[in-house]
Amino acid sequence: MYKTPIPGSFLSKLDKDIVKACKTNSNEIKNIQEKVEMFLTEVDERIDFIKVHPTSTKPPTDYIPVKPLSTTPRKIPQPSPTKLKILKRNKKSSEARHSIEALMKTQEGFNNKKSKDELLFGLQKSLVNIRTPCIEDLYSKILKNEHSFETYKNLRHNTEIDPFKIFNQVCSNEKIPPVPILSKIQDDSLILNRYRISDPMCSALSDALSFLPNLIKIHLDENSITDFGGMTLLKGLILQKHIKSFYYTHNEIGANFSKVFKEFIATCPLTELNLRGCKVMGNHLFDLVKCLHICKTMKKLYLSEIGFPNNCVERLSRYVKRSGINELDLSWNQISQEASLKFFKYMKFNKHLTMLDYSWNNLGSEEGDVCIILNNMLMQHPSLMHINLSYTQINENNFLSLTPGLQTSKTLICVHFTGNNISQRKINAMMINLIASYKQVFISDSANKVYHPAQAISIQTKSVTSTLHNIKFRDRTGKCISSHRDALANIGNSSSYNDRLNGKEIKEVIFSKYLGETTIKDLKNWAVSEHCWVCERWVPFTLKISTLMLENICSVGEYKWNMQTLVPVKLKCSYNLWEDIPLEEYDSNVYEYVSILPPGRHRFWVIINNSDVCVTKQFSRRKWDGYIVNEITVPIRNYDLEPIEKIKETPLAFDKNKSVFKNFVEDTEQTRKIMFENDKKHLKLNRIIKDEAILMSVYEVLLSNYAVIKEIFDATSARSNYPNIGWLDFSSFCEQCQLLDNKFLNRSAIDRCFIAVNVDLDDLDDNPQQELCRYEFFEIIVRMAMFKYQDLPLNPGEMTQKLIDDHIVKYSDPSLAIKFRREKLYCNDVNDLLEANLINCQSLFTKNRERLGRWISLEGYKRMVAKVGFKLKEEDIIKAYAFSKMSILDEMASADSYDRLVFVEFLESLGRLSNALYGNLEISLTEMMDKTLEALFIKYGLKKRAPEVAKEENSDDLDN
Template identity: 90%
Template sequence: MELKYVSPAIERNFRKRYLVNSPSTSLNSENSSSKLHSSSHTPISMYKIPSPGSFISNLDKDIVKACKINSSEIKKIQDKVEMFLTEVDEKIDMIKAHPAGSKSPIDYMPVKPLSTTPRKIPQSSPTKLTILKRKQKCPEARRSIENLMKTQKDFHNKKSKEDLLFKLQKSLGNIKTPCIEDLYSKIIKNEHSFETYKNLRHNTEIDPFKIFNQVCSNEKIPPVPILSKIQDNSLVLNRYRISDPMCSALGDALSFLPNLTKIHLDENSMTDLGGMTLLKGLILQKNIKSFYYTHNEIGGNFSKVFKEFLTNCPLTELNLRGCKVIGNHLLDLVKCLHACKTMKKLYLSEIGFPNNCVERLSRYIKRSGINELDLSWNQISQEASLKFFKYMKFNKHLTMLDYSWNILGSEEGDVCIILNNMLMQHPSLMHVNLSYTQINDNNFLSLTPGLQTSKTLVCVHFTGNNISQRKINAMMINLIASYKQVCISDSANKVYHPAQSISMQTKSVTSTLHNIKFRDRTGKCVSSHRDALANIGNSCSYNDRLDGREIKEVIFSRYLGETTIKDLKNWAVSEHCWVCERWVPFTFKISTLMLETICSVGEYKWSMQILAPVKLKCSFNLWEDISLEDYDANVYEYIGILPPGHHRFWVINNNTDVCVTKQFSRRKWDGYIVNEIIVPIRNYDLEPIEKIKDTPLAFDKNKSVFKNFVEDTEQTRKIMFENDKKHLKLSRIIKDETLLVNVYGVLLSNFAVIKEIFDATSARSNYPNIGWLDFSSFCEQCQLLDNKFLNRSAIDRCFIAVNVDLDDLDDNPQQELCRYEFFEIIVRIAMCKYQDLPLSPGEMTQKLIEEHIFKYSDPSLAIKFRREKLYCNDVNDLLEANLTNCQALFTKNRERLGRWISLEGYKKMIAKAGFNLKEDDIIKAYAFSKMSILDEMASADSYDRMLFVEFLESLGRLSNAVYGHMEISLTEMMDKTLESLFIKNGLKKRAPEVAKEENSDDLDN
């Protein structure tokens, strides 16, 4: 047979596909391989075509399964495989004869007639499965491609060769089908990919437009002029029909286009497969911030690549309006949204959301930073709406919400009640569209508190709901106490001429009022395309397209912008939404020195007049008078919010003259000279007028985990002192009753500080009492010793005298000071130290307390720590989130027969956690966390019984003892401490945020 030429591109295509996917095994019999290639296939073997065994990789599983089921079927399967091989041989002969075409001609006849009888393959034992043994990969495949690259010096670079090989493999990596004939046809069909990359071998700079044009040429499809559609790093291909081959070409081109940030594809009739191909090219951009993919198809293929796209691109705006979602892939699409952390604007209207998708989306919105959300026209049920607004109560960033054409209204009004709570609590929501949501009168009035208390809400749409005018008036009375007409109320499709006082239809391109958000007779938005991305549009070209509209808009609106705009602060009912229509603040400054009188007021029939030195008559408010305020000498000013577009006005001076001013352009309008202005469209997004700071709520102990902790008060201190006074022996040294009462008064007035000093001293070693050595150190620290009366012997005598127990109290240790004895010894030391001074015992005690005890001693500061650090919302949130774990930890370490933890049990718990603390620090954490004992002699064992609320406080003090040297907050210290304690006891710490989200997620309980 004559050797015929085979295209290098086809050969590389052929080698690349089958050599990559063939397993690295060889046929058991080399003779069989040689026989298969012996007859009439010499040219192919010269090109080192792989053995037939490498073509059946997709039949492995079928053959193995067949062999295991019935060994008698092996011969039939081998015959079937041989038939495939025979057809492939004939296809190769055809390609050799016609290398330039991918399809055989109509009159094509095979060079060799197709054999009806398959060639015989030597049979082997079925159990050995020799037909599955493969020949090892042919190493010439990669070398042949590398030799091809060596024609250009740039590809001597190892990195360049590897990059090209990777692109070649990626281009054909998605071609997977079990049928060899289909595989081969797809390889031929994708020949353009190899041709494109072959041409790129000789280009040092990649031109994406050449790639696109080359691919379109190979596919024989007309290319879209994408170069002319790219402006300001934005590609807008709205309403172009984009087929799958076009998507493939765009995907190749988009992967090389530089610095694209916006891709808008609206109504392109793209399929699921085409969308996936396009997304693969967009992933390589990595800078896409705005992606519009509306009225196209979304399925499993798109969803798989969509998650990677959201992960790699810093997307801030996503629009999937009106997309046809195949099967149940909407839930997969919503799950993909969790991969995007930068989303700010999300439009998911006209898709159709089942309940499970709404709940999943709500979880994402609750945690995200999305500012603008559109869920209109989805027919969301009441049940799903109820959960949605429950989740929205925890959102803090949303400013714009379109929930129109969903179901909210009901006789019970549960959804509207939850919605009202959300409006009252939300810190940034400004605009809500509730049109056509089946809201009735009762539902409508239930939203009144939300509109009244919201600090940021400015516009709420109620169009198309079953609301009576009486209820609208009642709402207005509740909002502003009296109805006030403002300039936002106007007819959408008519303009009044001041001379005629009648309405006339607007037909000219210079329509007075303009709607940016156009709607049809049913209220559905029908024209919201934004083809000019850099600037939303030129306001002077907008026309009023609401002529003949039968639906009357019902919009509650107010303006919370500049403080100089005073008339719009109150709520009013309007047919216009200045937020949707992108109205902007505008300032008129009129100088009376530049006025030019054109006629007198009497020539016009004014319908309304107000008395003002200088006033405006403008078209944007139906030519009603607008008074100007004095700005400066001979200068008057008006600041208002105006719709974009053309507006005309006159200046009325002294209520007599109709004037125009030279400060604005003048035009003739219907035979009259008027001033004319063009108000631009607002091209910036709205934010709350005043940033609502998240001021932390004041800590409320009664609502915290410490609510059962009883702090010291004046009343409790008095009770403690009265109980201690019963055991004092001061009457033995102070005989005068008056002087004794005076001493008691001094001790009671200083009780709080002295008790703190006692707690700090007793916590050093002999808790809950003070030993002799500790008291000696205390006297030295307070510099009580002198060389006159108070020496060590005198202090010892005082210590012994105080420890004499006249009442024979069992709970009073003989060699230590309890609380009442500490008060008594202070009085005895004062009377000993100052016995030569003409002072009463009370004055001596006060002098000693002020000059020595308070001045040199160290109080426990337990109360200060509790008030300044422990009692705060952050600590409470952490403990509240882990309250169950803390209770379990407390139960594991408490005494067997009691509901408390002893000091020894507390020490064991800390030792088990591995904290390296001194015993003094542990005792202080335990002692300072205890509530005061009102009568310690009646219940002295209470000092060794730590209750659960005391245990919670001790966790904070323990954390400060362990991590106090670190410059972190107490909450962070406690977080580390709890983690260590919980791990050693088989518990798991929970973060406050996770606990709140879990609690909020379980909204039905």
């Protein structure tokens, strides 16, 4: 396990080298120590002489030292050699100023370069017969690493660690130029492609990486990194812990790299790994493949040009079979037929792969066993969209055996067959079969959204990264080299723009189709092409031309165009070698062209009536080879593609008229007006408001606030006395809304208002005497307002509005029944669950309905909940029942409807009941209802059905 560097870690490699040298050259080290002691003794004597004769430069010939010079060096007890011990010795005497060891550690006295060189020269001269280890080299390394240790220690104790200083310091220690490669870090990415990185620079880079802010991408392409350098880099990357994309191409991989790679891939959440073209030594490729299973986040894996033995292919196949990889590149590996057979057998069980490059491997044979297995895989795979089978030695029989796979695949859109021994006659036969069996399916980007050309893609004025793959060329090995070449219209025949390899014509053979866009008519079916719109990342594009914005530049006769199309308005565009593109009329004087275009810069003209060559003022105009043309820049597609069964531009909107709730009548402005007119007939406000105009203003206020007041009435009545409001509940309501004051609206005034509205002048049987029904609730609001604000210069309508705004709406609790219904209940998931279990819900409703009716009473609903054993308060059960009721237009004419829950209301109540039971859990309403339905159905001997199972059964029924 690699740990965070500690102070002194820069010395570790040097220390190990010194210790190793000491162990392997113990005899030479002993001789070195003896001669060093002799030399140091001489140095000390020289110091003694300088003390006694400070003005003299040389000792006299008859000089006798204070202490006679020993003829033999002093013996020092020798323990086993350890780090930097070879230069330790005892001081000659107390007068000695410094030992060489002290000088080396402190660097004091060595500031003078001349003195240092003289001392080293003398020391080296005395050791001339000892070749290794070189004492000067050891001395330099000790000085360097002492300084490195101090620098590193200072940086470690600095709260603001600068990785650039670390990198520069280590480069200085290693005597390599500190090239500013860290300055290439942008957008959490370090891209160092085609830049030679030596082992010392890998060490410097590794140490700097351990202190850099979190990086996401590390791309090292063709850096000539050795196995040891790669290992050193990985140790630094492990400390990053957030690497998602790692490119390590055309470098060296061996035992050192493989050992650390396992920890690296376990530590970092890799989604993209590219080892293309790496030189893998020994059997370490198997080690790499073996540890891939550790990474559960991998999405893109590129292992081309590294050479795969059979055992590695099988191991990789087992990994890909169960992984979530969607892009896999195994090209240029010379994989054998035997290994390919096993690979495609495993791929039949893969569920996520969308892009596979298997070019330059061996698939073709007379028996065609591999292609038969490949065909079965194409027929069964649920997501494969693009496969490259170029240069795989497929013969004509193998090619035709793949026809069923291309015909029946639900997702396949591009297949490359370039470089195989296939005649044009067989290609035509395959194409006829594909066109005849074509079925429309769809694709999307990685966000499951289809780009609709009608929405267009904004035209960028400049494009730095995108290039147009218009004309393709290859090198001598057959690798494709893409370049952009515009063809002048005067050149004429486009056949001269064929790909060439050593003078021999080579043609791309790509079977492709574009799915999901019915507006792109020319590309939705299978066709043979020399371009792959998936590989080249083409994008849907819409071009709209207004004939009112055209400017004539010349006539058609000045050009030598072939194959003219007689249409009123057409394009001549560089991307298709200036062939005619008819424009369809979109609107008056506006024509439209919708297609998928390759990224890059394109030039075009607009041809009117087959006679005038025009440019439009709507797009940029440029001079190009002496011609005025329009220019557009098409951006490169920056999203990945995924197959889907049907188009998903946006999630399907909930359609109530096609749902199980279609019979539920919601409140509208019209129904609220009808309810108010029915309630107004029973109001007694004309007894306290004599002025007809003022009374009408009060009615207008009540009608304009009818929705919110009714919802507050429903919430208050559902507390206990449903469907009315009792005195205790109303008293609590007044306190909650802070209606009481010490002036006019006191407790006594509220009592009088409550008694007054309960006087029944019409002798209504369904109107309780000591409770408030709906119309009485509206009336008491007006009466309380006239009490409370009687000292204000306001008319009764203004008083009523003020009371509603300042107290009723501000402090009361509405039922929120409508909000729950529209935001949670009315959705496709809930509808699918209820629709799948509609028969069970009808059985449940029947078992609990009243004997002589087609409804469930409140008491019957309570009994159902109690029977299942749901632990709910009575108030919660009443709310689930009451809030699920449709509004009663005339409650005095049909008050018993409040106690009759019909089937569509029963379905809604199941959602509200579920929310009351599991609303404290962080799960969707659908999951809550799933739990509730399962408990209800089990108690009543019914079996819940999943929506998916119900859809499959319905589909089977239709097929039969």
